[in-house]
Amino acid sequence: MQINRLFEIIYLLLNKKFMTANELAEHFEVSVRTIYRDIDTLSLAGIPIYALQGKGGGISLLEHYVLDKSVLSEREQNEILYALQSMTVTQVPEADKVLAKLSSLFNKSRTNWIEVDFSPWGSDDKGYSQFTQIKDAILSHRIIEFNYFGSSGEKTARRVEPMKLIFKTNAWYLQAFCQTRNELRMFKIVRMADVQKTEETFTPMIPEPLPGGGQLQETQKWIELCFNISADGAYRVYDEFEEKEITKNTDGSFTIMTTLPESDWLIRYILSFGSEAEVKSPQHIRDMLQLELSKIAMRYKI
Template sequence: MQIERLIQMIFYLIHHGHVTAKELADYFDVSTRTVYRDINTLTLAGIPILSSKGTGGGISLVEGYTLDKSLLSKEEQQHIYHGLQTLQATKYPNTEMALSKIGAIFRSALEPKWLEIDLTYWGSEEKEKIKISELQYAIINKQVITFDYFNTYLQKSKRVIEPLRLVFKSHAWYIAGYCRDREEIRFFRMSRIRNLEVISETFLRELPQEESLITHCEETEVDIPFLKLRFSPEIAYKLYDNFHESQVTLCEDGSYLVSVQYELNDWTFHYLLSFGKHVEILEPEMAREMMKERVKEIQKLYEK
């Protein structure tokens, strides 16, 4: 397959330095025309390859990538790996397998430096920031973490956790892990965590397949009500982007009923307000009254 040949070609250049197109053609049992086509593909993908014709010409990686033929720097490994990810977007066959192979070789270099997820509020102190990279390291290396945790009533407790997985559920990040205080698997909302620390102690535990976020969530211990919502036909195109098909029912008048479980908090009402006049809360009555109060507060801003 071409993607496999492209990867082999990169490593051939790493180990052999300056080579000719004929040498590559003989090695891979293809025509020189195919070699030049492959080199062009790699160049477009961002792999730093030089190609020159005539006496003394040939094909090589740019200077600096061949100085050490046995070990690439992290930056060089990332450059090659990200180039191959670009090839993946062109839908070459067996790309996933090839990237998996090269990813195993370059494992230490493939840190997500292009991505930063800051889960703290604006203006918070640097020490309060929870970095995904720290948790990724703790989960992969099975190292225990400690942190202060605030429950729904702002009561603080010290937790010692064996972190097993990061979970993004609905609109929030959670850490799934074995809580040594509760002696069971729990899910902790990351926005409620402070002073997180990865310690040197390791563990062997794995996350059971059947564990559910809803079953053991530390975010709240209050009942979460089901909301019955009516959406107008004009907003129908958004419903399946936001709700599961089992939650949506088409009515005879063309409107849609949605039954969904949400907390009655600011996030829920702000989210529903984003649908404007196209959504109405039918049940429970408490939720209707809470929405009315918010609408009145908004209306006051425009009565001045």
């Protein structure tokens, strides 16, 4: 996001000639200290920007300065535009605005090389507003408060230091330090309600990589799973598993050897294949599936 803000600062100063650090900080919803770091970055990059201290002071560019596109190669111009366009798929309005300005500056038409639908974000204004609040809280280091619905349906009030948004397995998650539980946690965004960005700030920590190559809960147990999927289920095999985990059998079926989290989700996931999947091992997962199927049979009085 910093390159987005740096270009925006230049354009603001080109248009307004003169702005205070407080005005820029308020515009970008960052600290004054962050703005001064940005000014230092631009100065080191050769942009003739300067700050005047005291009453009537502020930040400005040298008079008659024009952003010279000739300092960037054709490839560099394209990389900047492509990078900004990849940001617009997450519906960050600032990125789209800067993209339009730079496209005009570079005399280039916008190449729509990427499009992603991150539903339910684009499904209604409420979802988009929540996404924006969380994004802004991460960038401005603001504590957020919300109600969270656990896997059992229990609702609890949470107060967290948001660190990073993560998109994995068709769902958005928030990695955050939960002050309520006093530990690092992962929150599924669709289970968050009444999100409020507070005025309280926090000192950000470096987000830790997800354990287990993508594990979303630190206490989650992972197991080796072997199951068969019939030829009729082939349409899901290469969508959901890596090639190294798949063995195609002579009858057209597939044997899958993979590692998955042991949880109620796993049982529901396997059942989503219907009669097209059969678990071979471990035995206790087969037993859990049989128990769940018997409950389903009783519900439908089979």
